[in-house]
Amino acid sequence: LAQAPERPSVDLAATLGQGDAFDRVLIRAGVSRRDASAASALIAQTVDPGAIPAGTRIALTLGRRADRTVARPLDSLAVRARFDLDVSLHRTAAGLAMTRTAIAVDRTPLRIQGLAGSSLYRSMRAAGVSAKAVETYIKAIATRLSIGRDVSATDRFDLIVARERAATGETRIGALLFAGIDQGRRTLQLVRFAPTTTTDPQADPDAVEGDDAGRGGWFDANGQTERRAVSGMPVIGRITSGFGLRVHPLLGFTRMHKGLDIGAPRGAPIHAMTDGVVSFAGRTGGYGNFVKLVHGGGLASGYGHMSRIAVASGTRVRQGQVIGYVGSTGMSTGPHLHWEVWRNGGAINPRSVSLASAAQLSGPALRAFKARVARLLAVRTGT
Ligand SMILES: [Zn+2]
Incomplete structure (x- = not known):
């Protein structure tokens, strides 16, 4: 059967997608499984292939093959592995070899x-x-x-x-x-x-x-x-219900509202009011998706009705860190944050909290800071 002769080599470019595995991208581009995993393993000696940003281009050259029933061999590969590093692979008699070229930053x-x-x-x-x-x-x-x-x-x-x-x-x-x-x-x-x-x-x-x-x-x-x-509130919005006795909007009878409701658009980021440790992050009854933080000095804070939780139980958070996003989960009439603060286990008005504390730098830390x-x-x- 007569066939036109193949081109000796093919140059092509592959692009890393979001969450793409490095070797999968190569295989999709026509590289053999064997060459793809060898290339990926070499790259992994320098950088975590999973940390290469999505959208990164990979330049490939595939070489001559014995016949059309097999994949072309990977002859060379070039990729910006990091902001400050180019990596290229090229085929030698002993297999693929890697060259790293630093990019000045x-x-x-x-x-x-x-x-x-x-x-x-x-x-x-x-x-x-x-x-x-x-x-x-x-x-x-x-x-x-x-x-x-x-x-x-x-x-x-x-x-x-x-x-x-x-x-x-x-x-x-x-x-x-x-x-x-x-x-x-x-x-x-x-x-x-x-x-x-x-x-x-x-x-x-x-x-x-x-x-x-x-x-x-x-x-x-x-x-x-x-x-x-505490400069203000954990979320940018307006207070729609204060702390104290109120007629519950859904239940219809008077009861204690143990926190502040802050109306804000769904998805607005909710920030930790001060440094703390996440003692609970999950769904709980009328609070819906709820995060509780334990701070120093007998203080704790809770954040309810989140559309999404952004922290895990047991982790440390810093003041201002995003811990979740405004939603309307649990017993809620619309997107808002229910913010509760406790001192020694008792609910207090979040607006009454003053978390003023001062940390004085001294010694080596102060010298490092001045520099x-x-x-x-x-x-x-x-x-
Ligand atoms: Zn509330």
Whole structure:
């Protein structure tokens, strides 16, 4: 049977999908199972193949084969395995061999300043700040002042976010590292800092990747004192039912409402009111999807009717960490958060809680913090 001769090699590109296994992508592209698993195993010696971001392109060259009944051999493969690393595989007499090429990455953070204007949120977004960084900034600043009452249009915001620029031209932006506001008569400067030794000492605080909770709390650059206070509510919304006796909307009779109801859109993030440990996360009766946190000083807090729970029982959470999302599960008439706070086991009005506590840095932690502040404040705007 006459057949046209095959091309000696084929170049193609595969793209990693969300949740795709590295070897599955190769097999879909026509690589043999054997070559695909060998390539995947080699890559795994350098990076976790599952950690390569979705959307990453894999360039492949498939070589000459003996006949059309078998898959072409994998001759070479090239992939951006990490933001700072190219990996390529090529076939040798002994099988596939790997070459790693580091990509230089500049980690100078990005500083953005501007006028607060009539809306701090809109002004910051217009200046190019991501929605997530704006949210983090406002939450940080709100631990020290009231955004609605204390911020005026002539105030200047000042923030620094983690940024990485690869020599190959790509840029990626990460977490908020510094949140400041210049109000003329006074300046507030907050620096994110992890004073505890539990933090990996090798971790670069300017890195874009990394555990956000591990970045630590917000410390005043001047006073070197972290003051924590419940700035407001665990979710942005309005109080639809207060603490105390009320006629229950579903049951129709008067009974004690042991918490605050905060009306908010379904899916709005719910934040831990302060640091704590998750003592319960699951479905329970009228509370629906419910999370209970135990804090220090005999204090505990509960969050009900969630559409989705974002933490597991037994884990530690930081103040402001997202623990779930607003919903209407359990005995509820519409999307809202039912927020309860207990002191020594008894329900108290969440609005009465003052969680002011101060942590003074000293010794090596204070020296490390001062160096961190100096380094961040030396970052120039917009470069
Ligand atoms: Zn309620």
